[in-house]
Amino acid sequence: MLLGLAIAAAATTLSAQQRPAAPPSPLAPDPNIKTLVSRLDLEKYKATIKGLTQFGDRRQGTKRNRDAVDWIEAQLKSYGCANVERIVYQYTTRPPQGGGGQGRGGQKPPDPIIASGEVREGPGGSRYRGTTRRTGVNNDPMLQPDEKLRALNTEPATDGERQEVYCTKVGATRPDEMYIVAGHMDGHGWGEAANDDGSGTALVMELARIFSMPDVVTDRSIRFALWNNEETGTNGARAYIEQRQALQGKENPPGSGRYPEPKWLGMIQHDMMMWDHGMPRADGTWNPEQRPEADVNIEFQSTAKKADEAMKLAFHFRYANEIYATDYPAAVGPHMTNTDSGPFMDIVPAISLRENERGMHTGAGWNPTWHQPIDVYKTFSDKDFRLGLNAAQTTFAGVAQLTNARLK
Numbered sequence: 001m002l003l004g005l006a007i008a009a010a011a012t013t014l015s016a017q018q019r020p021a022a023p024p025s026p027l028a029p030d031p032n033i034k035t036l037v038s039r040l041d042l043e044k045y046k047a048t049i050k051g052l053t054q055f056g057d058r059r060q061g062t063k064r065n066r067d068a069v070d071w072i073e074a075q076l077k078s079y080g081c082a083n084v085e086r087i088v089y090q091y092t093t094r095p096p097q098g099g100g101g102q103g104r105g106g107q108k109p110p111d112p113i114i115a116s117g118e119v120r121e122g123p124g125g126s127r128y129r130g131t132t133r134r135t136g137v138n139n140d141p142m143l144q145p146d147e148k149l150r151a152l153n154t155e156p157a158t159d160g161e162r163q164e165v166y167c168t169k170v171g172a173t174r175p176d177e178m179y180i181v182a183g184h185m186d187g188h189g190w191g192e193a194a195n196d197d198g199s200g201t202a203l204v205m206e207l208a209r210i211f212s213m214p215d216v217v218t219d220r221s222i223r224f225a226l227w228n229n230e231e232t233g234t235n236g237a238r239a240y241i242e243q244r245q246a247l248q249g250k251e252n253p254p255g256s257g258r259y260p261e262p263k264w265l266g267m268i269q270h271d272m273m274m275w276d277h278g279m280p281r282a283d284g285t286w287n288p289e290q291r292p293e294a295d296v297n298i299e300f301q302s303t304a305k306k307a308d309e310a311m312k313l314a315f316h317f318r319y320a321n322e323i324y325a326t327d328y329p330a331a332v333g334p335h336m337t338n339t340d341s342g343p344f345m346d347i348v349p350a351i352s353l354r355e356n357e358r359g360m361h362t363g364a365g366w367n368p369t370w371h372q373p374i375d376v377y378k379t380f381s382d383k384d385f386r387l388g389l390n391a392a393q394t395t396f397a398g399v400a401q402l403t404n405a406r407l408k
């Protein structure tokens with residue numbers, strides 16, 4: 001008590017002139033970035049998700065998936081996003097491997113609670129606690145009550161050629177370096193893949209739209225990538241790495257000032273952005289409403305070769321959220337897993353943004369729509385869509401800072 005008083009007394013003896021100037025508040029927004037972030041709009045974000053749901057669950061290896069790639073490409077072109085390009089690769093189904101998790105179809109839909117109170121190991125180094133529910137991929141068409149949607153989702157996947165699309169904001173002074181902003185456009189489960197991963201795909205498309213506006217300048221480049229084949233094991237992201245890793249930072253043709261594959265500075269993945277309703281209740285039911293304390297979960301993987309840099313990148317986005325997101329905060333965790341940032345994480349700092357932590361939340365059955373027939377647009381409320389919009393604000397602001405984005 002006495003000591004505290006003494007310190008307080010000493011502090012007051014420092015006059016205003018003796019004190020060093022206060023550093024700028026870390027919470028002060030950059031007016032340029034604030035203006036740009038305000039161009040993100042809930043109704044536009046919803047409309048882009050709605051547009052993606054016209055192709056059903058967008059299962060890889062089907063016409064509905066190819067049609068969705070064409071549609072995404074047309075949108076990116078309409079935004080004026082530069083150099084819209086495709087990766088072409090082959091996909092062959094691997095023979096089924098044992099075990100559960102998010103494997104291929106044939107698994108039962110979620111059934112009543114399977115554990116309560118015990119701590120179990122989850123994916124990515126996570127721990128399950130409290131009430132958990134079984135997860136899996138619905139493969140039963142009859143669980144989709146909407147006959148039109150059921151018919152749309154009927155064609156099965158066929159092995160063969162696959163394509164995925166990306167476009168690029170070319171940096172004004174550092175076109176040879178880029179951040180990759182990504183989501184996966186394929187889905188499954190006989191719904192509309194509205195949340196998994198229409199919500200992440202639409203987020204990436206919305207960022208591409210705004211960064212491509214003619215009055216926006218960045219120093220560094222930004223690539224917007226919509227991976228295919230995530231649900232079969234991140235095959236689309238792996239194909240990209242295989243085909244393009246060695247091209248990084250090379251000017252082509254020499255002397256042209258063009259860099260078809262800028263050097264990778266970071267990879268920011270978005271996978272399931274809208275549903276944070278909390279843990280299943282003790283009776284196995286879920287809160288039907290977004291919980292008020294919902295947040296954006298930013299994850300890096302502590303076992304990655306680039307873990308330290310990825311952790312810094314994750315906190316960079318968390319700070320961006322504090323300054324620029326309008327409704328929901330962000331949290332950082334060390335157990336990123338099961339998404340397209342995984343194949344990048346030993347090469348470049350890689351993080352994922354999600355509605356929940358993939359391990360201890362999603363893996364424990366916190367999202368009843370996951371890979372299920374109810375992952376359709378109409379399941380989600382504006383509070384859900386708004387969480388996705390806040391993730392978009394977070395990534396937009398974080399990337400805008402990293403690339404020095406500004407208005408002309």
Ligand SMILES: [Zn+2]
Nearest residue numbers: 196197271272
């Ligand atoms: Zn996903």
